[in-house]
Amino acid sequence: MKPLKYLIFAFILFNLIWINPGTRFEIEPARLYADDLSGLKISGYGTISTSFDDREFICPARDIGQSPDNNKRYSKDWSTLMDSRFGLQAHYRANPDLDFVVQGVLRDQAYVTFKNSLESAYFAFRPNSWLELRGGRIGYDAFLMSDTRNLGYAYSWVRPPVEFYGWIPIFHIDGADTTFRLNGEDSQWRFRLQAGEQGLMFPIDKVDFDSSTRGLHAMTISRQSGDILLKAGYSKFSFKNEFALFSNLHSGEGYRGLEQLMADSTLSSEILEEARYLRDNLTFKDIDITYLTFGASYDDGDWILQGEIAQSTSSAEVFSHGRMAYAALGYRIGDFTPYFMFSAIRAGNDIRKPLADWSSLEESWLQSQSISIINTTRMDQDTLSFGVRWDFHLQAALKFQLDATKMHSNGYGLYFSKGETSYVDSRITLGTISMEVMF
Amino acid sequence: MKRYIDFIHFIILIVCCYMYLTPSICLADSKEDIKEIAVVVNSKNPIVSLTSKQVSDIFLSRRRTFPSGGAVMVLEQERDGAIREKFFNLLNGMNLKRLNAYWTRLQFSGEIQPPPVMSDSVAVKNAVKDNINAIGYLPSQYVDESVRVVLILK
Numbered sequence: 001m002k003p004l005k006y007l008i009f010a011f012i013l014f015n016l017i018w019i020n021p022g023t024r025f026e027i028e029p030a031r032l033y034a035d036d037l038s039g040l041k042i043s044g045y046g047t048i049s050t051s052f053d054d055r056e057f058i059c060p061a062r063d064i065g066q067s068p069d070n071n072k073r074y075s076k077d078w079s080t081l082m083d084s085r086f087g088l089q090a091h092y093r094a095n096p097d098l099d100f101v102v103q104g105v106l107r108d109q110a111y112v113t114f115k116n117s118l119e120s121a122y123f124a125f126r127p128n129s130w131l132e133l134r135g136g137r138i139g140y141d142a143f144l145m146s147d148t149r150n151l152g153y154a155y156s157w158v159r160p161p162v163e164f165y166g167w168i169p170i171f172h173i174d175g176a177d178t179t180f181r182l183n184g185e186d187s188q189w190r191f192r193l194q195a196g197e198q199g200l201m202f203p204i205d206k207v208d209f210d211s212s213t214r215g216l217h218a219m220t221i222s223r224q225s226g227d228i229l230l231k232a233g234y235s236k237f238s239f240k241n242e243f244a245l246f247s248n249l250h251s252g253e254g255y256r257g258l259e260q261l262m263a264d265s266t267l268s269s270e271i272l273e274e275a276r277y278l279r280d281n282l283t284f285k286d287i288d289i290t291y292l293t294f295g296a297s298y299d300d301g302d303w304i305l306q307g308e309i310a311q312s313t314s315s316a317e318v319f320s321h322g323r324m325a326y327a328a329l330g331y332r333i334g335d336f337t338p339y340f341m342f343s344a345i346r347a348g349n350d351i352r353k354p355l356a357d358w359s360s361l362e363e364s365w366l367q368s369q370s371i372s373i374i375n376t377t378r379m380d381q382d383t384l385s386f387g388v389r390w391d392f393h394l395q396a397a398l399k400f401q402l403d404a405t406k407m408h409s410n411g412y413g414l415y416f417s418k419g420e421t422s423y424v425d426s427r428i429t430l431g432t433i434s435m436e437v438m439f
Numbered sequence: 440m441k442r443y444i445d446f447i448h449f450i451i452l453i454v455c456c457y458m459y460l461t462p463s464i465c466l467a468d469s470k471e472d473i474k475e476i477a478v479v480v481n482s483k484n485p486i487v488s489l490t491s492k493q494v495s496d497i498f499l500s501r502r503r504t505f506p507s508g509g510a511v512m513v514l515e516q517e518r519d520g521a522i523r524e525k526f527f528n529l530l531n532g533m534n535l536k537r538l539n540a541y542w543t544r545l546q547f548s549g550e551i552q553p554p555p556v557m558s559d560s561v562a563v564k565n566a567v568k569d570n571i572n573a574i575g576y577l578p579s580q581y582v583d584e585s586v587r588v589v590l591i592l593k
Contacts, residue, residue: 046451086447129510147548154544391536
């Protein structure tokens with residue numbers, strides 16, 4: 001479903017519910033006194049950022065939607081592209097129970113299109129005090145911060161930890177969600193179910209991949225009690241399409257691909273078994289991907305603590321998956337909030353090595369290339385970050401952050417690297433200065 | 440892509456210049472004028488009193504019903520107003536900068552949109568008087584028999 005259709009859908013719904021006299025809600029008397037009880041609000045947020053690093057041939061990215069090599073970032077040791085962004089939101093409050101929201105974000109992506117830049121376009125309807133229904137393009141709410149990744153002003157650090165959030169390929173859901181809210185004695189519970197799809201195009205090693213999903217859904221449960229927020233989530237999806245690079249390896253033109261080798265009964269059982277294994281694990285189409293996560297945050301006005309742990313599984317090794325976690329601690333001193341954060345990810349699959357001897361085959365390169373690709377997408381790295389946030393204005397903050405990252409060999413899935421770099425351990429230091437505003 | 444980023448920088452610089460030239464705190468109500476703040480509900484609301492924590496949860500949109508189960512309609516004062524700063528400071532110790540960051544997360548993630556902002560304390564009182572679900576706050580000197588006080592913050 002294209003974004004334009006959402007707008008048309010939202011517009012029609014708005015007309016049906018609000019404009020049409022037959023279905024129009026009663027105007028409550030309070031509106032006679034205050035215009036602001038309904039109406040249009042324009043608001044926004046933005047970040048100006050500059051990052052610099054100390055390594056050649058290694059290039060950081062904020063998330064998987066970026067493509068640093070398109071911007072020749074390898075050859076530069078600084079960039080204003082990675083974290084800079086500008087978001088604008090229009091919110092129309094039809095009545096206390098019905099909202100329409102459209103939000104667009106201009107940020108560095110491999111392809112900056114209207115579809116990619118439309119962050120949300122939905123209606124939210126609350127038939128009663130414990131239920132909310134939303135439809136359209138909505139934020140992906142599987143993790144503690146997955147629907148607030150762009151909102152730099154909302155968190156203390158420069159960006160959500162890359163090890164945790166940088167490689168999640170879902171940015172929003174084109175679909176619907178239902179939220180139930182319950183009040184406990186001194187706590188509030190929230191249950192949310194989301195379902196829909198996402199269709200974004202982004203390049204992997206300069207080859208485009210249409211990441212349209214099938215069966216995307218997420219379930220979260222959260223509990224807020226005073227300063228403490230706990231949240232657990234589960235999400236699952238699969239991809240509709242195959243990655244073109246993999247298709248060429250599955251079924252070659254002018255050479256035998258993995259599928260042709262699997263059908264050749266003259267080959268040894270070891271080669272057949274490995275060819276089948278590589279075929280089954282070198283695919284994006286129809287594989288099942290899951291995220292299971294638990295997060296907690298605490299903010300008493302002085303201390304800020306936040307952490308999350310998660311496990312991701314994939315039914316094909318080539319899709320990045322594993323266990324990841326981070327913990328952050330900050331302390332407010334007036335308008336300054338110094339903080340540190342540690343985040344780590346470990347690949348869910350071991351480094352793959354050849355199992356059979358393919359040297360007698362013309363297609364022996366298929367084995368090494370397939371194994372190389374599977375190992376290239378592994379993620380195995382740690383980052384220790386120090387920084388400080390300075391709230392110099394009611395609606396603006398300045399941040400400085402230093403990240404020291406260690407990437408383990410065959411674990412560079414999160415950093416872009418050139419040549420043979422990814423076969424050895426590396427360290428990179430990344431410094432970032434950014435200014436966040438909201439209005 | 441670079442031209443988009445240049446555009447982002449330009450827009451944000453304009454916003455920053457605007458902020459720099461705009462006073463941080465509204466001078467309409469000076470803090471010295473505000474001795475007490477009353478949290479008020481409609482006189483037909485069955486709620487007689489609320490605790491500070493209950494009011495804090497309501498105004499931070501963590502709780503969306505009154506303890507009686509009735510729906511809540513929160514009415515806010517100007518975002519950078521002295522009355523709002525004093526209210527949250529007395530209620531839960533949050534300053535406006537922290538409050539803005541908190542609401543940025545809720546607002547732009549789609550969790551909930553900020554409550555309607557009333558033009559002044561008289562508008563708050565009138566809206567509470569006319570809406571059974573409404574809750575608002577205002578300096579005590581604005582209170583009369585048309586609304587019910589459920590919490591006083593000093």
